[in-house]
Amino acid sequence: MPYKYLLFTCIILMIIGCSQNQDDSSKQPDKITMVSVDTLFTFTDFETHNIAQPTEIAILENGSMAIVDFDQKQISLVSKSGDLITTFGREGRGPGEFIRIDNLFVTDDVIHVIDTNQNMISKFDTEGNFIKGHTYKSAAILKEVTAIGSTKYVIATGGIDSTLLSVTDFKTDSNFYFGTPKGESIEVVNLQESLNQLKNGEIPDLFKNMVTLRTDNDHIYAFLNSYSILQKYDFNGNLIWEKNIELPYNEDIFNATVEKAKNSPGGLPAYTYINDLEVINEEIVILSNRKNSEVPQQLIKVNSTGEITDIYTLPAYVGYLAAFDVEIESNTVYFASSQDGIVYKSSISL
Numbered sequence: 281m282p283y284k285y286l287l288f289t290c291i292i293l294m295i296i297g298c299s300q301n302q303d304d305s306s307k308q309p310d311k312i313t314m315v316s317v318d319t320l321f322t323f324t325d326f327e328t329h330n331i332a333q334p335t336e337i338a339i340l341e342n343g344s345m346a347i348v349d350f351d352q353k354q355i356s357l358v359s360k361s362g363d364l365i366t367t368f369g370r371e372g373r374g375p376g377e378f379i380r381i382d383n384l385f386v387t388d389d390v391i392h393v394i395d396t397n398q399n400m401i402s403k404f405d406t407e408g409n410f411i412k413g414h415t416y417k418s419a420a421i422l423k424e425v426t427a428i429g430s431t432k433y434v435i436a437t438g439g440i441d442s443t444l445l446s447v448t449d450f451k452t453d454s455n456f457y458f459g460t461p462k463g464e465s466i467e468v469v470n471l472q473e474s475l476n477q478l479k480n481g482e483i484p485d486l487f488k489n490m491v492t493l494r495t496d497n498d499h500i501y502a503f504l505n506s507y508s509i510l511q512k513y514d515f516n517g518n519l520i521w522e523k524n525i526e527l528p529y530n531e532d533i534f535n536a537t538v539e540k541a542k543n544s545p546g547g548l549p550a551y552t553y554i555n556d557l558e559v560i561n562e563e564i565v566i567l568s569n570r571k572n573s574e575v576p577q578q579l580i581k582v583n584s585t586g587e588i589t590d591i592y593t594l595p596a597y598v599g600y601l602a603a604f605d606v607e608i609e610s611n612t613v614y615f616a617s618s619q620d621g622i623v624y625k626s627s628i629s630l
Contacts, residue, residue, distance in 0.1 A: 313590045317579075320598055320624035323614060324356075329364050331356050334616035334623050335602045338386045340406055343607070345614065346384055346391050347623060353378045355393060357408055358623075360607075368408035369393070376402055376410035385427040392433075396423040401433065414450045419465055421486060422505075426493040428515070434500050439465035439489045445502060447517065458517030462504060463488030475548050478541040483507070484548070496559040503566075505552040510564065510586060523586030525566070527553050528578065532571040556603040563589075565630055567604050567615075577601050579613070581630060592628060606630060 324331055324347065333351035340346060343360035354369040369378055380397035390411065391404045399418065403411040416425060420438030427433055431451035437443050437459075444459030463485050474484035487506040494501045499520070500513040508530050512520040530553050537551040555577070556567040564582040574596065581590035594601065599619030606613050615624045 312588055315590065315592045315628075317592050317594050317626055317628060320595055320615060320626045322622055323362055323625040324358055324364075324623040326621045329356060329358065330367070331623070332621055333618050334621065335618045336381070336384050337603055337605045337614055337616045337623060338384050338391070339605045339607050339614070340386055340391075341389070342406065344406070345605070345623075346386065347616065348381050348384055348393075350381060350618065353381060355381075355384065355391070355404070355408070357406075366408045368404065368410075369402075373398060375413055376404070378402070382423075383425070387427050387429055390427075390430050392427045394425045396425075399423060401425060401427075403430070416448060419467075420489060420491075421466065422490045424491055424493050426495050426500075428495050428500075434493050434495060436489070436491050436493065437461075437465075439463060441465075444489060444491065445493070445500070445513075445517070447500075447515070456517060458513065459502065459511070459519070461489045462507065465489075471546075471548050475541055475544060475546075478538060478549065481538050486548070487550075490552075492554065492557060494557055494559050494564075496562065499559075499562075501557070501559060501564060503554060503557060505554070508553045510582065512586070521586055523582075525580075525582060525586070525588065527566070527568055527580060528591070529553070529568060529571040529575070533569060536571065555601065558604065558606060560606055560608065560630060563630075565604075565606070567601060570600070573600075579604070579628070579630070590630075592630075598622075598624060 326332055331349045334347050335350040336348035338346045345358045347356045353371040354367055356367045357365040359365055378395045382396045383394040385392045389406050393402045399416050401414040418435050419440050420436040424436040425433050432449045435446050437446050439461035443457035444461045446455050446457045448455040474486040477484040483506045490505040492503040502511045508525050510525050511522045533551055537549050540549040554566050558565050562584040566580040568578040570577050576594050576596040579592040583589050599617045601615045602618040603616045611629045613628045
């Protein structure tokens, strides 16, 4: 999912790279454990599993894995031993069909698949049977959603009514709004204005309220994609803390995007500092973006108070890693490479 497969109406997105070769070690925070991960092993590939472009993965309670195939618009269930169990979903606008799968989450025995093109949350059981669909409302450019439970979701608002997020419960048909946005709600997209802002080294208004959302049993986490700011809320929408997460490649990524904008024939370059994040025992693990194709991506571990504690450097030889998930009991981390068409795995003690 290059940059989470960002898609803006009438915007040409450009995948950002950077040719600078400066030493990033000077930008690392103090007292951080540095770990090098030398090898990733193939867990699924196209020839064996017919998964062409894995972009999202989620581990089920029984140890099997749900894998999004962005290209074929379907979900594959794969056993812990790597055997293909079943495949479900197809392109379309009917029940259990998809146009654009941007994410999926697992709560209890429900698989939630997020289609941002249709503003649709499709629910399946762990055997791939369609249960129900919910249509959600969002004015965000990236219509990010994450699941709290079988009927309750956190949804990005895009700045509506001076809020950043909402919690919607489809069972009780209720919702509430919270969070302070970084910019106003965008009603009319002005690409030229956003491009000019980026050329001047400013965060475009169009990007200001973009978030990546995750939850655990007690908290909501919102990563503000254009600022590298992580927020932690309780389930009542109260902000517990907000931290600026200084990831190693942030400055290079932003500077490269500004240069891209200056040389743009009219398209608006998009950027984000992370590809994925997961919450593990109240700690946050972030999969970084990369500043160019020759530089390895990293897993960055952040503690419950928002401080970076560990950085795991992944092999540079693997293609773009779009997402990851962790099997905690075995310390196995799985990575979806949309570029290689492979889900990798490795033993990493997080």
